[in-house]
Structure formats: C-alpha cells, structure tokens
Amino acid sequence: MPQLLSTDDSDFNTRFADLLTMKREDSVDVDDTVAAIIADVRARGDEALCDLTTRFDRFTLTPDRIEITGPEIDAAARAVPQAERAALELAAQRIRAYHERQMPKDESWTDKSGATLGWRWSPVSAAGLYVPGGLASYPSSLLMNAIPAKVAGVKRLVVTAPTPDDKVNPLVLLAARIAGVDAVYRVGGAQAIAALAYGTETIDPVDKITGPGNAYVAAAKRRVFGRVGIDMIAGPSEILVIADADNDPDWIALDLLSQAEHDESAQAILITTSAKLGQQVARAVEARLQTLARRDIAAASWRDYGAIITVNDLGEAAALADRIAPEHLELCVSEPDPLAANITHAGAIFLGKWTPEAVGDYVGGPNHVLPTARSARFSSGLSVMDFLKRTTMARMTPASLKAIGPAAETLANAESLEAHGLSVRARLDTMN
C-alpha cells in the first residue's frame, strides 16, 4: 500500500516532510573503482577499453571492433519494423521542431556611453552521449540527447553504449542514424566516460558528455566534470499528478504506474481534492498491478514510495507541489492553466487530462531528460542550451572609455589591483 495522507490529518506536516526527505537511492560508493578505471583508460587507451569491456560486458572486444561500423548500423536499422521506424521518425521530427525554437539569439547594442556590448552563442565542438545498456537502453533517450545537440550545431556527435553479451539494440542504432550521430562505440560504464573525456586511439575526446547511466557512470561523470562539461546527474524518475473529482481513476492509475514501472526507486504521488477519487485510484492501481508486465518493479515503487494525498482545495495542492518540485507534474483538473500559474517548481508540466506524461516521454516535443530529486527548484531539463555556450562581447571607443574608465580605475585601486587601474589610466592619459 502507498501512503495515504490528508492535509486535515493532525500529523500531516510531519508525514509530508518525511515523504520529501525519503531516501530512494542507496548511494553505493564506487568512487575508488571508478578512479582506477579512468586511470587505466588514460594510461592504456583502447587496450583498457577492450579489457574492461571483456570483463564487464561478457564478450571479447578488440580495438578494431570498438566502433560500430556504418554497414552494421544500416543492417540493424533495416531490421526495425516499419511501425517502430515511423514512430521514431515522428518523435525525432517533433523533438527537433520543439528544440529549434529554443535557439537563443546573439545580441549587440551600443549604449549611450558609446560602448558596444552584447554576446554571441556558439556550439560545443564535440559532444558524447552515453546510452545505457540492458533494460534501460531507450532509443527515445538517444533522440532526446542527440537532437538538441544537432540543433545547437555540434559538429561531432558520438554515442557510447554498452552491448552486454555483444548484443546491440537495433532501435538504438536506428535512432542514432535518424538523429545524425557521427559514430557509435560499443563501450559502456566508467570506461566509456573516461574515453569520451580523455580520448583513446579510436575515440577522440569530446567537450561535453550527456546521458543517464548507473552509479559507475554517474561517478565517472562527476570525476571528469571540469575537464569536460556534463549534464545533470539524474536520479530515479518521479511523477506528481494533481487531480480533481472529474477523472477516470484508471487513467490516473496508469499515469502513476508509468513512472512506477521505471524503477523500484521511482516515486508516484497523487494529490487530489476528492478523497473518493483517491480511493478509486488506489483500487485501480491494484487492479492494473495484477497484469502489468513490470508489476514487480511497479508494485515495489508504489508500495515503498507511492502516496495519495487528499487536500481541501487546489491552493493547498499547489503549495505542496512546490515543496515536492516534481520532475513530471500532471494537472488533471478542469482549469489547468491557473493551477500551473500557481506552481513554480516543476521540470515539466502536462496540462489537462488528455496529456498523459507518457506522450511527453516520446512524441510531445519537449525533452524528457528532466531534473529529479527536487532539483527542479534550481535546474532545468536538457535543452539546446546544454550544447551552447555564450561569449560576452564589449568594445569601447575612446569616448566611452573616457566616460566610464575613471570609475573602473577607482574600483581597481579600492581593490588594490594597481595594474588594472593603470591599464585604463595609460589609455586615458593619451586623451588629454
């Protein structure tokens, strides 16, 4: 059973605070192992990649097979059924259209002092995307990472993916082809992150690494951060559904389960103004759990981390939502817009009962890589901005330097940075 709470309960505040601080992930300390793997890849390059892959992914890898060749990708792509190919292409097209609108503009203006100021955006030169293997090998995640990079204008975009037992996921390779990825390497784990950050004989280093991964991958990303850019460190998925009385309990149940089935550490929470709907949803979840393919995972998540919270009105719901700062927020209410306007912290908002979160996972257009573990308070989902950087620009004229230079000199001297002040003064002195 999930937790059942009501804002009218006398112990509500304590129990809600416990729900917020609940630890959902065992933090395994893999840092020493990861440090050794990174050192090995830096020292021995391809040879280390092959040895580590042979050890962890249970097949013998040789340097000439590190890169998955074009013909291999073509053959795998041809094996994908037409319906899946069409769905991937629709997803790619919609993700591309959404992310193209995110491209920021360069700006330049001249202010009244005569100084010309502005900034310009440029893409990182090379990006590496990590695609996990095994159960979590999702072609949709490849699109969500690769397409923003391509839209941003990244020149070289490569993918690393473990292929345990030497098996590749054809849908992932097709997604790589659709997204325009330049190379795919059959390497995973911390060794893949090390190769992307430092380079090997086969894999050139990149400037930015994105994509989800297990504890080893996450630890490796933290370690190489600074040498390269990384995206966020993603935690288990979460959904918060806010629903009024006028909802089909089965729809809400499935929306909750669509997060719960990801991972035993996932969290699904319903906040409702209708205690009756809350009860109906609880029963609908149990009914669906009888037959769901991933029922063991979903049942564990729902039992350990699920919650149904009854509130008196949507104002209460909004306040709780901001404290949860959910990755995904579904507003299954008759007037979702004013409710959304009342909530500040969420990674993505799905408005109205016709917008199941799963649409956003695949074909909505917005990115499905979103901030977890309450980090929507301060961070955003993946976007083209993650593959761009901004250079600020300034150009003074003699007149503008005369207007504002003396203030710079004053502050430099106040901060005891004499050369700073002199570099302005030397120029000002030629104007007298």
Add this chain to the structure above:
Amino acid sequence: MPQLLSTDDSDFNTRFADLLTMKREDSVDVDDTVAAIIADVRARGDEALCDLTTRFDRFTLTPDRIEITGPEIDAAARAVPQAERAALELAAQRIRAYHERQMPKDESWTDKSGATLGWRWSPVSAAGLYVPGGLASYPSSLLMNAIPAKVAGVKRLVVTAPTPDDKVNPLVLLAARIAGVDAVYRVGGAQAIAALAYGTETIDPVDKITGPGNAYVAAAKRRVFGRVGIDMIAGPSEILVIADADNDPDWIALDLLSQAEHDESAQAILITTSAKLGQQVARAVEARLQTLARRDIAAASWRDYGAIITVNDLGEAAALADRIAPEHLELCVSEPDPLAANITHAGAIFLGKWTPEAVGDYVGGPNHVLPTARSARFSSGLSVMDFLKRTTMARMTPASLKAIGPAAETLANAESLEAHGLSVRARLDTMN
C-alpha cells in the same frame, strides 16, 4: 622570463601543447576535512558555525552576531569615500542594464496537431553568494553575482563572507546594499557553504550557491551540488591578448599584468604578428614590474606561466586562441570584428585597443565571472540564466492525442514500458 614561442619554431607544436596542459594549481586534497565540517554544521548548526569561525577566522563569534545587522551595514557604507560609492553605483547600473537584456522570454504555441507546447522561466526562490575574505574580497564580484540574481527575480538573496580578525570590508557591505542583498553573514569557508545548503538556526537554506572561494569552499560546493545548484568551480584567471604591430607596448604590458597581478597561478599570454612588438612588450612588462605594488605576485605569474607567441598572420592567431579557449580575450588589432568571428572558444572578448580587460572587470556591463582552464569550450560566464530554471509545458487535445498518441504507444511497447503505452491507449480507446 616568460616563454617565447614562434609558430615558425620547429618544436612549436610540442611547446604549445605543453603550455596548454601546464598544471597551474596544486590540488590540495581537503575533501575529508570538508566532509567533517559539513557534518558538523548539519549536526550542530549555529554552534558549529561559531566554533569553526572562532578557530579559522581568529575571533570569537556568538550566534547573535552571525548576521551583520542593518545598522552595522549602514555605518560601514557611510564610511566609504564618495568617489568609490559613485564608481560602485555606476558599475551596478551598467551591470544591471546588461543583464536585464539577458532575461529570456516564455514561449507558447499550438502546432498543427493541435498540441499546445512551450516553456516558462522562473527564478530560484533563494540564492546564497559566497564572497571570499582577505585579499580577494572584491566588492565588484559581489555586484557581478548579486545583480544577475536580482534581475532574475530571486526573492531571497543572502551573502556569506568571512571576516578574519572580525574585520569587515566596508566596500563589500556597501556593494551588498547597492545590489539589494537581503542579509549578510560573517561566516566563511566550507562551513558557510554547509550553512547555505542545509540551513542553521540563523541561516535559512538556499537553492543555489554562487561565488568564488578557496580549495575548501570549492570542495564544499562540489559536495553539496545536487542538494542545491552551484555555479562553476573557478580556477586562476587568464588573459590572452592578440595584438598586431600597431600597439603601444606599455598598454599591452599593463593588460597582461592586470591578470598576472591577481594570483601567482594566473596566466597571461600575448600572441602577436609582430616579433618586434613582442620584444617591446616583454621589456615594458619588466619595466612595470619594477614598481608595481603587487610585483611579487605578478612577476611569479609572468615568469612561470606567461608566454609571448609570434605568429605569421591573424589566421594562425585565431586557431591558437581556440585551442587556448581563454577566459579573457583582448583583440588589439585594427579590425577586431572579423578576427572575433574567426574564434569560437572564449569566455569574454574585448574588441580593439580601447577596450582594456579591466574595464570589463568593473564597469563594462558583462559579467566578470567567466569560465577558466579551457572550460570556455563548453561553458559560459555567469548570467541571469544561472538564477532561472525552465519548466516545459505541454497540453494535448483529444485530437492531438489521437494524432500522435499511437506513435508514443508504439515506442513505449518497443521499450517494454507497458504502463506508458496503456496510459495513452486508455484515453485513445474512449474516442472510438
């Protein structure tokens, strides 16, 4: 003597590569100490802050004095000479005007499927700025961190600053007042970062921490990253000046020294098409080093990390600049715009000989918190974006769900995420 290189030298590539990979910072391992400090602050709150401050900052702090009171700030601010106050106010006004232009816009549109998509921006609720003590206590840095936060709309903005020997920098307090900071705490080091991240009786926790600091502060920021957002981990400052023959060697020398005087680990590099100018600048630097107040620091930086590189043309200069990816790039050439267009990786570009980098440190308008250590390849200077986060929005109609929902169902099933598919299917089935 700095290194003297020419692209015509037979060993140029090796020496330039060595210059790029030169390690300028000793990485002191303070992680265990920092972990203990953070644990102490989490366990004992204000009491730990006071004990640690008494130990590290050499004065007895009691909980009632952790916050610097309004009257104290007022008194300190009144003590600042009028010229410095006016300079700070001009700086604040120009920084505000520049950063107001950075505010991104919310977007919303309806596509041909009938789906309404978009995103909206919102500020983090609370931000904490770290202002280092001692020599590096710069009021200009306070403005550069605080003003973007205020422009972004951060509701609660607090500053922590160590006050060794119980001495405060009046200019820093005045800058806090000008920038509209809500509270200033006389606490520094890892304990200040712990307090901002976890809160104590006196200091409420924040969502984002920015600002430079020593190795302890940097290690603490890395540790609390994830619980709160952090800005970049800044390294020693750098400048690259590209100059043609038509320059005053003394101006260039002062521009180089304005970085070198920051820190013995700072790096100043000149690339010039004129070997003669290179020699003149080397002599001008030596001359200025005779009298500069911070000559010991500047001379050490110039000797250990400085370089003058002679190139055959500005095309070579641009290619080298991209490999250096400097924090600050000055283009002292007759036509700076086409040269700037030819360079991709730089934190900030200063165009033309009338734009000394020091203007940008104080009153230019753009932020002076910029990516160091080649990270301009993948990251940007501080901006209003650091204090904002984006929530993506999506709203389907029954018709748009009918149009794109089946593709989501297909992909969900291909990824073996049955509940994802069912959450779409349950809705589609009601439409038949």
